[in-house]
Amino acid sequence: MLTIQNLNKSYGKRQVLKNLNLQINSGEVYGLIGANGSGKTTTINIICNLLQADSGQIKINQQSVSEATKKIIGVAPQENLLYKSLSCAENLKFFADIYGLNRKERQQRILDTLASVNLLDRAKQPVETLSGGMQRRLNIAVALVHQPQLVILDEPTTGLDIEARYEIWELIRQLKNQGITVLLTTHLLEEAERLCQRIGVLKHGQLLAEGSLAELRKLIPAEEIILVQTESEEQAIARAKEYGFTHRRYGSDLAFWLPESLDLKEIIARFDGIAINSIARQPVRLEHIYLELMQYS
Numbered sequence: 101m102l103t104i105q106n107l108n109k110s111y112g113k114r115q116v117l118k119n120l121n122l123q124i125n126s127g128e129v130y131g132l133i134g135a136n137g138s139g140k141t142t143t144i145n146i147i148c149n150l151l152q153a154d155s156g157q158i159k160i161n162q163q164s165v166s167e168a169t170k171k172i173i174g175v176a177p178q179e180n181l182l183y184k185s186l187s188c189a190e191n192l193k194f195f196a197d198i199y200g201l202n203r204k205e206r207q208q209r210i211l212d213t214l215a216s217v218n219l220l221d222r223a224k225q226p227v228e229t230l231s232g233g234m235q236r237r238l239n240i241a242v243a244l245v246h247q248p249q250l251v252i253l254d255e256p257t258t259g260l261d262i263e264a265r266y267e268i269w270e271l272i273r274q275l276k277n278q279g280i281t282v283l284l285t286t287h288l289l290e291e292a293e294r295l296c297q298r299i300g301v302l303k304h305g306q307l308l309a310e311g312s313l314a315e316l317r318k319l320i321p322a323e324e325i326i327l328v329q330t331e332s333e334e335q336a337i338a339r340a341k342e343y344g345f346t347h348r349r350y351g352s353d354l355a356f357w358l359p360e361s362l363d364l365k366e367i368i369a370r371f372d373g374i375a376i377n378s379i380a381r382q383p384v385r386l387e388h389i390y391l392e393l394m395q396y397s
């Protein structure tokens with residue numbers, strides 16, 4: 101669906117994309133994650149033909165980026181692109197006109213799109229009277245009104261409460277079920293874990309890793325992670341090393357990677373003679389892989 105090859109972009113002397121390569125398959129939800137300033141929005145703006153790359157190639161359904169490809173893409177930017185004094189339906193009409201929908205199909209599309217984001221009952225309500233979650237859903241509706249094949253959602257749930265977030269996650273799942281390809285950027289790694297079939301990790305404008313969660317998990321030689329609370333950290337680290345457990349700090353937590361699955365008795369036995377206050381077991385999560393890539397790549 102989308103192929104990016106050797107994409108480069110600088111702002112003045114600052115190079116923010118460095119030979120970026122990535123591929124998004126048709127019908128998948130692809131998560132692009134990376135620290136603030138790693139180049140996610142710049143990449144999106146180039147895909148949407150809002151910004152020119154310095155070099156490199158982007159193909160969307162085998163076509164180079166142009167005014168024509170804009171029609172097969174829908175984008176919901178980080179900042180809501182809405183007219184606050186206009187109603188939901190009026191906002192969608194404005195964008196439907198920009199995309200050149202004809203009068204006959206326009207009204208039905210507006211109603212269908214509002215229904216798809218669960219805002220049909222708010223059609224006539226001004227945007228400024230909607231909750232933050234509803235405004236964000238309308239922002240996504242703007243990206244859907246012209247029935248694009250690729251929908252780009254730039255941090256769609258940032259700043260939303262958990263219930264509003266669940267509604268947007270459900271909406272993204274519905275898009276996938278309809279066969280729509282989604283490019284999602286997010287700082288919420290749990291969101292990427294839950295929704296994305298494949299994930300790309302961006303750092304300083306380069307893709308460090310790409311794959312399904314199962315594929316990314318292979319980057320860490322751990323079956324499981326344990327968080328250990330002890331007054332004798334040095335002793336625990338030395339002992340763990342004897343058993344081949346790698347140690348890490350997650351914030352102030354002391355963690356060990358277990359290279360094989362062990363039951364709790366076996367884990368406790370490994371620390372025999374050391375005063376351990378607690379041991380908490382965790383599966384390997386995207387956050388562990390992400391931190392590893394950020395710190396050691």
Ligand SMILES: Nc1ncnc2c1ncn2[C@@H]1O[C@H](COP(=O)(O)OP(=O)(O)OP(=O)(O)O)[C@@H](O)[C@H]1O
Pocket residue numbers: 111116134135136137138139140141142143
């Ligand atoms: N128009 C611009 N002029 C100069 N520098 C820019 C411009 N737009 C972005 N940058 C810089 O380019 C880098 C990449 O920015 P970009 O917005 O693409 O990152 P991002 O990964 O989307 O970040 P965030 O997660 O904070 O949204 C940042 O250092 C940013 O300050």
